[in-house]
Amino acid sequence: MSLPWELLILLSFKACLAHGPVFTQEPSDIVFPLSSDDKQVFINCKAKGNPPPHYWKVDGREIKPELESHYSFVEGNLLINNPHVINHGGVYQCIATNTFGTVVSREAKVQFASRKARNTVSVREGQAVVLLCGPPPHYGEIKYSWVFNGQRGFLQQDARRFISQRTGNLYIAKVEPSDQGNYTCAVRNMMTNTSVLSSPTPVVLRRDVMGEYEPKIEVRFPETLHVSKGSSVKLECFALGPVPSISWRRADGNPLPGKIKINHSSGVLEIPYFRPEDAGVYECVAQNSRGRNAARGQLMFYDVEHLHWTHTLKDTQMAIDTNLQWECKAIGKPRPTFRWLKNGQLLTSQQGRHYVDSGTLSISRITLSDAGMYQCVAENDLGAVYASAELKVV
Known part of the structure; x- marks a missing residue:
């Protein structure tokens, strides 16, 4: 019927x-x-x-x-x-x-991230001190701050105090009696907007006083740094000792780019929208009444391209005994590699009637068992992107 x-x-x-x-x-x-x-x-x-x-x-x-x-x-x-x-x-x-x-x-x-108790740090007046943040494992952009004696506001940076946004550590160039107290590192994940506080680190003052000495550059940027096109790079430089002044120059004789931003009090040089002409040797000079010291490093232009699809998959309906060829294309630097999944399971390079060649999947003499969800995955050292499509067999 x-x-x-x-x-x-x-x-x-x-x-x-x-x-x-x-x-x-x-x-x-x-x-x-x-x-x-x-x-x-x-x-x-x-x-x-x-x-x-x-x-x-x-x-x-x-x-x-x-x-x-x-x-x-x-x-x-x-x-x-x-x-x-x-x-x-x-x-x-x-x-x-x-x-x-x-x-x-x-x-x-x-x-x-869990908190562990911190040991007391004992310093002399006039001595420099470095307080370690010891951040938990993290992803995405992180902002570091420090809290002093549980106060509401964060500790302010100046020519004497510096917070590295690379390590989270707090540097005090020359300790004063007012610096005695408890210090807590605060880590904020800018992607998830979550924060975690370390256990307090107590700082106590000894009775003897430290003599003066020439600046010692404790925070320095890498000797070689690869910077991608269009990104923003920040160079940190901070010295310990009787409070030094920080200045910047290009050691290769070229003038500093006009677009740079320098925060003299916290020893940070920022180069936005990095271009090939910004590459070169940069030098940080710390100077006080006892002498001077310098640190330098080379910025090298690195042409990197974010991974993205140029050709992706579309849902397809095929008849039994026909042949299918799917192709996905992605570009990025470093160059991506490809793998294929069917219903979440990896397809090998040659599996029966299925043949995988980089971004191409071929299925010969389609049967009803070939129906399902397929995914092409492109990945490199910087990440992975997924494309998916459904194959219906009629």
């Missing part, structure tokens, strides 16, 4: 609406401060599909909230309640799957 044509049209319409999963938001690396009052970690992942997708993995193991009380799913996102620094750190990946196939998100590393 044949079906009425109205029912056939309705079934065809519903079949067109059904499709494989597609990510609209993927998880990102995160460092969570265990000192935070909020004892929950929320890892975002959203995917659309009909029927709806989702589950999660950590370090390759499937997460099952019904068996692990710390984990729960909130509209497909992952919530970790009362996380533990050892038990819940790892590499998380969101898996979107339905009856049409599976796609995997990019990997996200989750780590937790």
Whole structure:
């Protein structure tokens, strides 16, 4: 008995609406401060599909909230309640799957920062001191600040005090009696807008007084630094001893670029929008009443290009016994490599009727078993990008 044509049209319409999963938001690396009052970690992942997708993995193991009380799913996102620094750190990946196939998100590393007690630092008046921040593992842009004696505002930098935005360490060129107290390093992740505070470091003054000496450059930029086109580079230079003055020049005889920004009090030289003509040898000179010292380093132009797609995949419908060739193209510096996934599983270079050659996937004599979700992954040392498409077989 044949079906009425109205029912056939309705079934065809519903079949067109059904499709494989597609990510609209993927998880990102995160460092969570265990000192935070909020004892929950929320890892975002959203995917659309009909029927709806989702589950999660950590370090390759499937997460099952019904068996692990710390984990729960909130509209497909992952919530970790009362996380533990050892038990819940790892590499998380969101898996979107339905009856049409599976796609995997990019990997996200989750780590937790805990606080350890700091030893007391004993210094003489007039002596220099370096307080180590010891930041936790982190990703993305980080801003370092220091808090003195639990005060509301952050410690202000001047010619005598310097905070390195490369290491987070606090440098005091010449200690005064008013510097005695507790120092706490504050680390803010600008990407996740989360902060973590170190344990306080007590600084106490000894009775004897330190004599004066020539400047010792304690904070210096690398001897060789590769800078990519269009980026902003900051060179740090700070000296210990009776408060020295800091000046900058190009050691190769060329004038400093007109666009540079110099913060004389904190010893930072910034070159925005780096270009080939900005490359060269830069020198920092520290001078006080006892003498002078200099540090230099070479900035080298590095032509880097962010990884991005120039040709990606599209959902495809193929008939049985036909041949398919999919091609994805991505450019970037360093040059990317490619791999292919079917329903989240790696396709080898030659697997039956499937043949992978860099950014090209060929499938000969298509069968119903070839239907599913396919992903092309382009990656280099700077990251990875994912492209996905569904293959329907009729």
